Amino acid sequence: MFEKFAKDAREAVVRAQDEGRALGADRIGTEHVLLGMVRTPDTVAARALERLGLHHAEVLATVRTLPAHAIDADALAGVGIDLDAVRAQVEASFGPGALDTPPPTRGSTGHLPFEPASKKLLEIALREAVRCKHRRIDTGHLLLAVARLDDTTAYRVLSSLGVGPAAVRESVTAVWADVPVG
């Protein structure tokens, strides 16, 4: 399947590993693939989201607030720990946001496995390419796949940033109109 990936899509998948590791993940989720797609501004996905006013920074900020990446304050309150109080102390000593940056994944050389949802995302991207009669899968197809899979974390991240599936489709199509598709 990867031989059908255009360079920008292959790089996005590689960068998804870096994104996942930097966020302390033990698996590559769809949100990491999304971050990988927009890591550099010249990919089809990055241009499509740029048209909608979104960049890597905004997506990353939203991903950081997800339950999988945030510390569960309610659970800590249940055992008598006030996370806000801990955060205030840590920030006084280590600077703003110190507690909200997860430590990178341990043993950070091995490849992180893809979550089933991320594998599905790649499959749907392939299907999108076939549907569009494109020879190669680029990050535009990956982004279209996100727009199609409304049960994924990546979809929810975009939704919470005010970007729905119709806007994504329209924007990707507009970017493809500007650049030749492989």
Added chain:
Amino acid sequence: MSDELMTAAASAAEPAEGLRAVRALRALADRLEALHVERARRLGWSWQQVADALGVSRQAVHKKYGKRLG
């Protein structure tokens, strides 16, 4: 819901709540550990000193942070 049913529901939820708290405590401890190990290394602590302070082996702490902090 009767009082009896509510009590039953509360006790059924207990392991889930407890485990969730443990998971959150681990996440919190991991982040605090990373911050403090990084600072200790920056201040010139040896891996052995860091390991002793954490109550783990030098190998364990080096394996966890060695690549990142050198």
